[in-house]
Amino acid sequence: MGNEISRRKFLQVGTGIAGAAAAATGAHAAVHPPGWRGDQRVEQIATNCEMCFWRCGVMAEVADGKVVKLQGNPHHPLTKGKLCARGNAGVALLYDPDRLKYPQIRTGDRGEGKFKRVSWDEALDFLASRLKELKQKYGPESVALFPHGVHSGFFATLMRAYGTPNSAEPAFAQCRGPRDIGYQLTFGRPVNSPEPVDLEESKCMVLIGSHIGENVFTSQVTAFADGLAKGAKLIVVDPRMSTAASKAHFWLPIKPGTDTALLLAWMNVLVGEKLYDKEFLDQYAMGFKELEAHVQGFTPEWAEPITEIPAARIRETAHAMADARPAVAIHPGRHVTWYGNDTQRARAMAILTALLGAYGRKGGIFLPSKLKQGRIPLPPMPESERGRADREPGLYPLASEEAYGLTQGLIETTLSGNPYPIKSWIVYGQNIFESIPVRQKTLEAIKKIEFMAVVDVLPTEQTRYADLVLPEATYLERYDPPAIVTTHKRPFVAIRQPAIEPLYESKPGWWIAKKAAEKLGLSDYFPWTDPDDHLRRLIAPLNVNEQELKALGAVSFEGKPYIEDRSEDDGPLFPTQSGKIELVSTVLRDFQIDALPKYEAVEQPPAGFVRLIYGRAPVHSFSRSENNAWLDDLMPENPVWLSTEAARRFGVSDGQKVILENQDGVKSPVITVKVTLAMRSDVAYTVHGFGPQSPGLRKAYQHGFSDTALMTRIAIDPLMGATGMRVNFVRVLAAEKA
């Protein structure tokens, strides 16, 4: 099969979800039921959260036109009334005094932060006239969109209608991309979000770099705690003793960058000792013989010096998985852009899952169910003859064609002008300085563009470089498209509806995009009249009662999560090229890429340096929440964690003020050291997203440091273009010496 067919087929599968909706369940209720907050009578408005992308169900409690409290929504099938610290702190985002309050046009230099206040009419006229001018001068492809989140669809439609194919979310090349590609290659569908990991039914949970607990997706934490309480064994692979690792039966403090060696050694034990699920593989998988031959040499003894995990420990944990199969939940992870070989690591995790018979099985990875989403017919989108600008044709063969793209690729193109010039950036819902590594390039590229518009809620650093700043309403003040979620055991639809009217002159994203389309003569692409009309069209095939949906916030349906629930009518179990689980990937083989994952050594820190790794804290969402007064109160900065041994080597102690310097001489501001016994000595760890450089964020301005700013190097995954970011090294200097 030729590469182009292979590629097209690969990119098609896993997206065509269609089917009949099951009957809706749930009682009818009054639209906005009353509740109590302390002694206060409140109205409850069901919506979903956007403090992160998990979109937990929320009941916004409103009194006298103000949101006074957010509760978990007990009717929400995913999160069942639970809400994390950030979700609870949404009130402090809504009433953040630093919010962007009205549209602004830049009057000073880029980055200077000088603006004049304008009306929405002026702002949208300005946007439309600049976009028309750019189209005439350079063609519509010269405008690139940097969106994020499912609600960015309105802007995606706007920009595609305008005529540009250039759009890139960090969700792909800086986060989930390698995982979704790796699992799609193996099982025929990406992992998706929320991850369908059956933790609560698992008898053995395996976390490879995932730090549930510090990374809080509420329903995942609930399932994790339930799984543990029911007696599941827990294996955590992490250079640092995370909260999850502290609860583990087996904590494997692996040498960073060697995970694939461990995965291959586990496979070696399962295959060599015939502990795999033979019946499952015989029925559903192809390529076992080749896999068997491939892993023969990868013994635990081979892996021990590479991973620095004792061979006996590797065997013991392989046995723990085998004992629990098929109820083994190997979490596919989420942010997996680590070393530039991440798709192959994801492949190894997927293959291990298959060996244990843990896909489509209770306690493993469960299957997505079907829900038919309504479609809004639009006029044909203009075709671009110039194609995407974020990569050379043929480079990164498995990079996603449609929804995502390569953010760093768009930045490179802005700098180089090849294959054609990018002259304008539209930013919606992402923070380009903190999400995309190699900040220096982003800054240089900004100098080259002629027009930059940023739609944001807060005056983030990127707004200071924009020619036009448009203030978006927060998630509590706006309608967004409903979440139609299939990767839950009960698939569901959940809505976001405004709890109160937008404050100040902020406007919802849908309004901004629709109005901009009007100014650009593209109204035909926004044929719905208002949010209710939009919602109705999208939920039409689901057969749900709209009033009930608005009252309860979510309606769920019968699902078919396990293989035994499926019949032939439900479509192929494994929509790969072969129709089987591909232990050996036929797509990769067609591309003449390693069809079975190999271990490749990654560069080690030079003498006197440690590897900078990063993760999350339960009270912050990346770079979004640092200015939230309630969350800042709990965690105002991100210390750098060092092991006792590493601290001794650098001559620093717990609580001391230090500066980090990376391999390229880039320095952090003065930050605090946290010394711990329970971490490897070849890493420094911190929480991602701190150190905002915008004085407009008065609460969080320069609190902590930006790990992204120290990422001056990346390692690009040759399969799909993701930027591995754990390839930067730092040394620690006492602040007074530096």
Added chain:
Amino acid sequence: MARYAMVIDQERCVGCQSCTVACKSEWDVPIGGARTRVRPAGVRGIYPNFTSTFLVSQCNHCDKPTCVQACPTGATYQDANGIVRINKQLCIGCGSCVSACPYGARYINGDKGVADKCDFCAARVERGLEPACVNTCPAKAKIFGSLEDSNSAVFNLVYHGGAQRIETSDVNIGPNVYYLAKPEQMELAAAAFPPIPPQTIAAGRVWSGLVKKVVFLAVGATFLGQAVAFFRQLNVGEKQFED
């Protein structure tokens, strides 16, 4: 009559502080204050075998509450159901109760000039709702109920499930927040945050004795309202949160 207690399952807790923020939101707890807190209790062991845990702490609604004894105005009192409460009308914000609590569960609310602490969300409980922290906890690590109800989860955990109090030979006033944890975690948490005998800390606040005398005088002279207002004002900090 109910007798309320809470069990915190340290094995389920992931230290995410959802409880802290839900409580802050429910009760307008100001920046810097907390009615319930989650603190890491540290790490013990030899690489790579360690014990670590969090300690979730809040008012223990003790059987013999030292804060009630310490309160000069009678603002702090205990309901028959065991909940220790503060009558904000009577509180002068003198801080005697803050010093008297061995568990550090109280703070002075700078916005209002009064003492504040967990009251098991009494207003919610009266309406049949769970306390806000229990309601929100993603790990379902907080279990609330009555020790008089033999069908309740807390009854079973306290009397048959090995839930333990954090007490010492010096401080045994019957806390009604219990913990489920491995013995080594329990030891770690108790060592990191031991209850402090009240007399040790109370000595720090020289002026609280003076306040008591003045308040008693004021009460005697039926100037209670003015006295309360006066002393409360002393404690009102700058309002930190604008809306």
